[in-house]
Amino acid sequence: MDLIDDLHNPEWWRDPALLSTRLGDLVPNFDTIGSFTIPYTRLPRRLGSYAEEFPRWADVADQTPESLMLRPKLGEAAVRALIEAAEHAVRVRRDTIAAGRVGADAAVARLVGELDDSDRKILAGQVWAADPVPQRVLAERLGVNPVSVSRNLPRARARFAELLSDPAHHEVGEHAERIRQRLGPYVPVDVAELELLRLNVDPTSQTAAVLLDIAGPYVSRGGWMDAGGSHAQVLAAVEAVFDGQGAPTTDALLDALTSRGLSTGVALTFLETKLTLRRFGDAWVRWAGDTTLHMVEAALHLLGAPATAEALHAVIERCDSSGVSVDRIKAVLSQKERFIRTSRTTWGLRRWGVVEYVNIAHAIGECIDASGGKAAVATVFNDLRARYPDISESSIRTYLGTLAFVQGKGVVRRRTKADAWPALPPLNTIRGVFRNGPDEIRVAHLVTAEVLRGSGQVLHSAVADAVGVRPGEQRTFTSSQGPVTVYWKLASTGGAAIGSLRAHAQATGATAGDTLVLVFKLDDSKLEAARIGADESAAVQLPKLVGHPVRAPSAALTTALSCPPQDVGAVLRARGDNALADLLDAP
Known part of the structure; x- marks a missing residue:
């Protein structure tokens, strides 16, 4: 009887001949498995502490059962399990060589068959399934606690990986490698299924599920098979191209994707179906969301140079039928930080590093x-x-x-601080302007469509100076309708200006053709407004213009214009207030 048969004797460990025999001699054909990894995950756990010292069978060839049992925590049961595992490895290798290549289905079946029932069900439900079975449901099927499934899953993975590394199952690895080469890292599901069929593997079978897990692992997401998170890497490759080129060519994008392992056909499908891109001739641009912002940016990339809003509109009209207007394009260009004005009428992208045109x-x-x-x-x-x-x-x-x-x-x-300012005309020479005491300036301002729209209004420089605003300065007046600012920019071609008066026109009921009397109170920086109707006579207008009841027009205007009584008429006519001048001649 062979020594290996003596292991079945309950008292085998008392046999001196068996105990002193090398494992390499104890197991027939032991040398044929010397390079194989010892399957510690399928052996008693106490043996696992020796995995680093004895990783392969050749490492324990010179050990005897006796020398092993003298080691801490190793008894006769553990040593016998090790010897039986060696015998099993020899037998599997012999059978594998005898069988030759058996095909994907048989090779995978042989591999999976070496797992115990629990490991096989856990892996099939949690790892190989396209839609993993919830641990609670899987635990009910196995008749165990869900915690047991969670705890045993890593061990089942480790045992499967160990089996896969066994040379006896190299054929499985070869089939998985062929799938990896044919599919690449990222591929549409229908293309993957076609490639599996070409490899004589049923896409719906467990064989396919196991091989896809080994090859990738591949996960189905959004109609694509993704190997190990390759979608993010593929997307990053495309983004890198767009970061360098606003409107890259087809070849540039295909080169980036094929360098990641995608075939040319799959890469083109990815560009056309998985990304928010538009293709114009041989150029591609981002077209995210079809918003005006993205369309304008895409149009600039396509043109490759600064352009007018009208030119951008023409490009967008060729690319999209949304009907975006030139005014909308201008609004987006002026409001968004990513765009930069490059001349009076043209705009570019800030990322281009072009010089900004201010004015x-x-x-x-x-x-x-x-x-x-x-x-x-x-x-x-x-x-x-x-x-x-x-x-x-x-x-x-x-x-x-x-x-x-x-x-x-x-x-x-x-201009520097040392330069004198140009002289300003006297305030009483400005049409529609009157004083009401030392701290109140009253200005007649015609209500136009621009006023009602809310546009800022030109203010005579002499008026700005009178209300305390010098060139390069501004002053804000409070009012019941909100703050209003008078400002005088040095580079202004129209001199001083005042902010929107729309709210004041609405508050007084003024319409186009009426006149607003703007009352600047200098001591407390307040602004009031009064309405003069377009059809009101000069006699009715005068008290509103000077700010108090009028008994004698000549006296009231003498004070309001700060001029001698005999000059009032001439001053009024010289500045264009003829209706008021005529009032002086009335009986």
Whole structure:
């Protein structure tokens, strides 16, 4: 009787011959499994503490049952289990060699067959299933506590991985590798099923489920098979291309995806179906959400250079039928940080790193600064016309004449604090302006469609100066309708201005053609408004204009205009208040 047969004797460990025999000699053909990994997950746990010392069968070939049992925690049962596992490995190898290649179904069945029933059911329900079975449901099927399923799942995975590494099951690994090569990291489900059929594997079978887990593991998401989170990597590859090119070519995108392992056909399908992209000729752009913002950005990428709102509108009209207007495009361009103005009428993308165009005055200032603080007027004209062709010479000339700059002898520079301000005309020479004491200025302002729309209004510079606003300054007045600011920008071509008066017109019931009397109270920075109807006579208007009841028009206007009585009529006519001047001549 062979020594190996003596292991079935309950007293085998008392046999001196057996105890002193090398495992390599105790198990016939032991040398044929020397390079195989010892399956510790299928052996008593106490043997697992020796996995690092004896990882392969060749490492225990010179050990005897006696030498093993002298080690801590190893008894006769553990040693016998180790010897029986070696015998099993020899037998499986012999049978595998004898059987040769058996095909995917038989190879997977042989592998799965070496798992115990519990491991097989846990892996089938939790790992291999396209839709994993909840642990609670799986526990009911196995007749165990759900905690047991959770605890045993990692062990079942480890036992399966150990079996897979066994050379006896190399054929399974070869089939999985073929699937991995044919599918790549990311592939549509229908393409994956077709490839499995070409490999003689039924896509609905357990064989397919096991091989897909080994090859990937592949997970079905959104109609695609994803191997180990490859979707995120593929998406990142596309994003990297768009980060470098706003409108990349088909070849650039395909190169990025095929370098990740996708076939050309799958890569093109991914671009056309899985991403919010639009293709125009051979260029691709992001087209997320079909909002005006994204469409404008896409149009700029397609053009590859700054463009006007009208040019962008033309591109969008060719690409989309949503009917977005030019005004809407202009609003988005001016409101969103990702866009930058590159000239008076053109816009680009801030990411391009182009120089921002602020306004003509700013461009003039940059030209002066670049010339060392002074520049020939002719140089300014030539430089700005070359950089911004959509700026007219008349516009440049107009802004050169603002208070922001000082000209002389064909040279222009920025205004400094040392430069005196131009003289202002007397306040009483400005039409519709009156004083009511030292701390109140009253200004007649015609109500137009612009006023009712809420647009800011021009305010005569002399009025701004009278209410305490000098060039480069501003002052806010409070009112029952909200704050209103008077401001005087140095680069303004119209001088001083006042904010929206729409609320004041509404509060007084004023309509287009009426007049608002703006009452500036200087001591407490308050603003009031009164309405003068378009059909009201000069006699009715006068008390509202001067701010108090009027008995004698001449006396009231003398005070309001701060001029001698004999000059009132001439002052009124000189500034265009003829109706009031006529009032002086009335009986």
